[in-house]
Amino acid sequence: MASLWGGRFEKDMDDIVKKYNASIFFDQRMYNEDINGSIAHVTMLGKQGIVSNEEKDQIIAGLETIRKDIAEGKIVFTVEDEDIHMGIESRLIERIGDVGKKLHTSRSRNDQCQVDTRLYLRKEVYEILNSLCYLENVILEKAEKYADQITVGFTHLQHAQPITIGFVFMAYFQMFKRDIERLSDALKRLNYNPLGACALAGTTMPIDRHLTSELLHFTAPTENAMDAVSDRDYSLEFLSDASISMMHLSRWAEEFAWWNSSEFSYIAIDDSFCTGSSIMPQKKNPDIAELVRGKTGRVYGALMSILTTMKGIPLGTALAYNKDFQEDKESVFDAIDTWKATIDIFAKMLDKTEFRMDQIEKQLGKGFLNATDIAEHFAKQGIPFREAHSIVGHMVKACENKGCDFEDLTDEDLQAIDKRVTKELLGDISIKTCVNARVSFGGTAPSEVRRQIEVGRQWLNSLER
């Protein structure tokens, strides 16, 4: 079959070239965007008198029949189509005849593929933002549920200070909040219209790029045609945002795997989010958490792939469009699918995960979690913090020697460490009292976590959706 661009050729492409060159197998997922772009384009051509009104209507009607047939699976694209742009245009000509040949006036596949990719990415960005908001909702609900529940806070994989579980949830909430803000910000730069940039240098035809921008809900046409066909930094921005967010998800997934381990047993992941072993009958493995970690590598790979593709493509030496650019799509599509699915599954897994407070409580007595609180308590009584730190350090030593807790130290033990310290001065040093007192802004006290939840909820509700 002769290609739409075949005029100056004497031979058909070799079969292996066709296959290697084609993007139809992956870019057909943008068929709706391609048709929407074409409809906006021909509407503008009609308005500008470049095609007649009647021709415009015929082209739009033809495109709509193609849209319907693709949706119903009645059109099967093959390697002969090369890409979605020609796949649709050639069918349009088949169906409506010569009028169809006017659609590609003042347009190139170079700007067309960019219109499609930007429209497609925009649609997916909205979906991902929705998914992230759903995740944030689940986090807020869990944070509320576990606002008062105390767990062990670690540094260096050592028991450090007591914290509330709600506090941990709200830490992750902040990360995904920034992911949402970053992605919303990327949308501002993504949403520009390359249509009418043509091959690289614009056109002699009297087109109106502002009109197509309006029709396609872009903010404005891209300012420079050469930049329009060769810019892929909107994809890179998307992939950077995806990578950062996957990193956040992966960190939490790693935490899930730890919490779920036999040693920790802090959580019970719902059976429906675990898998078994084909040989060890007792196993219930946190495969989903592990896959989240694994898939993060895949999204980083997409970012690296396009960064590397782009680094050697100059503009000024008339190389504005290079076929290298065709490689922009698969990585972006894969990252979209992976990121979106990961957020959704993670949110559902989180929703179905319960903390095993009986297991966690067993750990709270270990590791002198309230040591810092006691030092701060002494500091409040006028002992300089450095001295208070040293006194509590000696108390830890004394406890270790006696094999007891702070509460079990006698007045004699305390006086031997420092004359200023008595059991009375020590006061109530229960873990709960200590946690409740961590009310500094951003701290772990339940009252402070509830404030964070409130602010978080207000922010989430304020987002336009």
Ligand code: ARG
């Ligand atoms: N399938 C191509 C892509 O996605 C469309 C542009 C082709 N342009 C060209 N000059 N060969 O990049």
